[in-house]
Amino acid sequence: MDGIDHLADERNKAQFDVDAMKIVWAGSRHAFEVSDRISKLVAADPGFRKDNRPMLGRNELFKNTLRKAAYAWKRIIELHLSEEEAAKLRFYVDEPAYTDLHWGMFVPAIKGQGTEEQQQKWLPLAYKMQIIGCYGQTELGHGSNVQGLETTATFDPQTDEFVIHSPTLTSSKWWPGGLGKVSTHGVIYARLITDGRDHGVHGFIVQLRSLEDHSPLPGITVGDIGMKFGNGAYNTMDNGVLRFDHVRIPRDQMLMRVSQVTREGKYMQSDVPRQLVYGTMVYVRQTIVADASCALSRAVCIATRYSAVRRQFGSQDGGPESQVIDYKTQQNRLFPLLASAYAFRFVGEWLKWLYTDVTQRLQTNDFSTLPEAHACTAGLKSVTTTATADGIEECRKLCGGHGYLCTSGLPELFAVYVPACTYEGDNIVLLLQVARFLMKTVSQLGSGKKPVGTTSYMGQIEHLMQCRSNVQRAEDWLKPSAILEAFESRAARMSVACAQNLTKFTNPEEGFAELSADLVEAAVAHCQLIIVSKFIEKLLQDIPGKGVREQLEALCNIYALFLLHKHQGDFLSTGCITAKQASLANDQLRSLYSQVRPNAIALVDAFNYTDHFLGSILGCYDGNVYPKLYEAAWKDPLNDSVVPEGYHEYIRPLLKQNLRTARL
Numbered sequence: 001m002d003g004i005d006h007l008a009d010e011r012n013k014a015q016f017d018v019d020a021m022k023i024v025w026a027g028s029r030h031a032f033e034v035s036d037r038i039s040k041l042v043a044a045d046p047g048f049r050k051d052n053r054p055m056l057g058r059n060e061l062f063k064n065t066l067r068k069a070a071y072a073w074k075r076i077i078e079l080h081l082s083e084e085e086a087a088k089l090r091f092y093v094d095e096p097a098y099t100d101l102h103w104g105m106f107v108p109a110i111k112g113q114g115t116e117e118q119q120q121k122w123l124p125l126a127y128k129m130q131i132i133g134c135y136g137q138t139e140l141g142h143g144s145n146v147q148g149l150e151t152t153a154t155f156d157p158q159t160d161e162f163v164i165h166s167p168t169l170t171s172s173k174w175w176p177g178g179l180g181k182v183s184t185h186g187v188i189y190a191r192l193i194t195d196g197r198d199h200g201v202h203g204f205i206v207q208l209r210s211l212e213d214h215s216p217l218p219g220i221t222v223g224d225i226g227m228k229f230g231n232g233a234y235n236t237m238d239n240g241v242l243r244f245d246h247v248r249i250p251r252d253q254m255l256m257r258v259s260q261v262t263r264e265g266k267y268m269q270s271d272v273p274r275q276l277v278y279g280t281m282v283y284v285r286q287t288i289v290a291d292a293s294c295a296l297s298r299a300v301c302i303a304t305r306y307s308a309v310r311r312q313f314g315s316q317d318g319g320p321e322s323q324v325i326d327y328k329t330q331q332n333r334l335f336p337l338l339a340s341a342y343a344f345r346f347v348g349e350w351l352k353w354l355y356t357d358v359t360q361r362l363q364t365n366d367f368s369t370l371p372e373a374h375a376c377t378a379g380l381k382s383v384t385t386t387a388t389a390d391g392i393e394e395c396r397k398l399c400g401g402h403g404y405l406c407t408s409g410l411p412e413l414f415a416v417y418v419p420a421c422t423y424e425g426d427n428i429v430l431l432l433q434v435a436r437f438l439m440k441t442v443s444q445l446g447s448g449k450k451p452v453g454t455t456s457y458m459g460q461i462e463h464l465m466q467c468r469s470n471v472q473r474a475e476d477w478l479k480p481s482a483i484l485e486a487f488e489s490r491a492a493r494m495s496v497a498c499a500q501n502l503t504k505f506t507n508p509e510e511g512f513a514e515l516s517a518d519l520v521e522a523a524v525a526h527c528q529l530i531i532v533s534k535f536i537e538k539l540l541q542d543i544p545g546k547g548v549r550e551q552l553e554a555l556c557n558i559y560a561l562f563l564l565h566k567h568q569g570d571f572l573s574t575g576c577i578t579a580k581q582a583s584l585a586n587d588q589l590r591s592l593y594s595q596v597r598p599n600a601i602a603l604v605d606a607f608n609y610t611d612h613f614l615g616s617i618l619g620c621y622d623g624n625v626y627p628k629l630y631e632a633a634w635k636d637p638l639n640d641s642v643v644p645e646g647y648h649e650y651i652r653p654l655l656k657q658n659l660r661t662a663r664l
């Protein structure tokens, strides 16, 4: 606006090489270059404008998303973008759309659960978007309990078809994204019935709409489920309702990698575990963890820049007031979120590696690491999305009153993000899965079966049950070994305590239900240990760039010590640390905040977000917040006229009536 960088002084304070940190954040130089190029391409293209979203009515908003999705696809083709570049383009376009479910779930479901033949038939059509698909699992009556789904797929040996049917109101499919108005096809989950026998839930490819005129096919009732939380936000998505009235599909449209139905109607299972039917969810949970760092870093970038611009109180001798970022309370709320954004980034990278490894093993029929992959994706999805949703809301509060304006970008970011705590598995339900995995691990200790992967720390259970932290000075908390021992012993002791309490119940399932709140806490402790240890492992790698390692070490310590402070009840009650050591951790945390303070703006610059992507006046790169806020207010449609519409109908008569009353 005035061409001046109002945050230049802040940028000059940085003690590290920001460009090198950008590469660490992106994952590699190549990833940085792709991301940088595509983000600029999207920002410069008026076709991807998004600032008007909160003002649009639903129909207009939705049509605008359809236009953007078609335009994005056109650009992807014209520019011959690779898969990696197309995914980045989707990320920077920053608008939930039916395409997310098509590429993110429909295609992976066919890849993971379809036979070679099925993949050859359906994937080319899906890749060219000649068919558009959704993921139709959840129903009105059941989401979390997948085994409770009611839609049926009954084999008819006479015609070699399945008959898909919604027997009850609660069996109506409810929520699938892209289903409401767009999808031509869906991977639909239904109970497979052959010869009167129920074989549980399986996936089927079902055509829903005509490829000629988009009308629903006979027997299909389909529509949108209605407005969701927030303006704009996730309302760009057509989450749908769907009912089947005896819809017939050919037998070869059952996804048959895990189990098959023969021409004669015989049900057969391959020697792959039935849980592979849940494989698409595992894949998406892994992507959601990586996405948490993106959403949180975006909110943190806004709140950090604005905290450096905003001044309140503290003026001495007529000088400037204090920047709110210099208040210790502001730092204590903001810097752990900054550290969490980095921590989630690195654990997301690791989880991607783990997922790729499991997928390669599955191809050779090695299923040994599947339980660990399920527990890690479920637990980390839960812990990172909860922290991110809470963190975005905290960033809004960190921006004071202006954070509540849509132009801050934070209300819409929160509204789009918060369902991540529910979709792809409710966070509590997923933590209970982790708890089951932990209880199984504890019960096998001493059986000779060595715990592996993320539970390998349980291999030193005797030590972890009785060790005492040897921290004596605040600086001792900077030793990775001190942090790891405290987190490992806390996680181990909480799991063992739950396992011991479970033995008091004659019925294990009853015990599990009764102790579920404690079990969830044990699962959180285990997942936080994973995040802390993956951050520490990242620091063992070669990290080029002046001062970059030092900054990452400070952030890693802030992440760990802030968790230790927040959950000190766990650490103290399990006897892993003393009250004195908890207090020393807090002292160390304060000094880490002072270390990070001069680098805060540069640490958020390292995310390399364009102003278009941030979509926030408070977070704009040049920090010129006030003129921009002032100008934006006048652009609000409510200010199109000086005297509002409705004045003559509703305000004037009121004022006149008050005048008459006053005269009386």
Ligand SMILES: CCCCCCCCCCCCCCCCCCCCCCCC(=O)SCCNC(=O)CCNC(=O)[C@H](O)C(C)(C)COP(=O)(O)OP(=O)(O)OC[C@H]1O[C@@H](n2cnc3c(N)ncnc32)[C@H](O)[C@@H]1OP(=O)(O)O
Pocket: 065, 068, 069, 072, 073, 086, 087, 089, 090, 093, 095, 096, 097, 099, 100, 101, 103, 104, 105, 135, 137, 138, 143, 144, 145, 146, 147, 177, 275, 276, 278, 279, 281, 282, 284, 287, 370, 371, 374, 422, 423, 424, 425, 426, 429, 433, 436
């Ligand atoms: C405008 C721009 C245009 C741009 C154009 C083009 C761009 C192209 C770019 C591409 C972009 C791509 C973007 C991708 C982004 C994707 C975004 C997606 C958005 C999300 C949408 C949300 C979708 C959904 O929500 S789908 C529905 C999800 N539903 C759930 O998650 C349900 C949760 N419930 C369950 O998972 C289960 O019911 C469960 C696990 C709770 C219980 O299951 P069950 O009862 O069967 O099991 P248990 O008895 O508890 O356990 C038995 C046994 O199985 C083990 N187990 C359970 N689950 C699994 C598993 N998944 N894997 C492995 N093992 C499992 C369990 O541990 C038990 O083991 P034991 O050893 O026997 O104990």
Ligand SMILES: Cc1cc2nc3c(=O)[nH]c(=O)nc-3n(C[C@H](O)[C@H](O)[C@H](O)COP(=O)(O)OP(=O)(O)OC[C@H]3O[C@@H](n4cnc5c(N)ncnc54)[C@H](O)[C@@H]3O)c2cc1C
Pocket: 101, 135, 136, 137, 138, 141, 142, 143, 144, 145, 174, 175, 176, 177, 234, 239, 419, 422, 423, 424, 425, 426, 427, 428, 429, 432
């Ligand atoms: C924006 C959005 C997009 C979605 N997109 C899709 C999609 O594309 N395709 C699709 O199939 N689905 C989709 N879903 C559905 C989503 O996957 C489910 O809503 C989710 O899995 C949660 O299930 P539920 O709604 O049945 O919650 P419920 O299970 O009914 O949860 C209600 C409450 O009960 C608690 N609870 C449930 N079970 C237990 C238990 N065993 N122990 C303790 N507490 C429990 C939960 O913690 C929660 O507090 C979407 C949902 C949303 C919000």
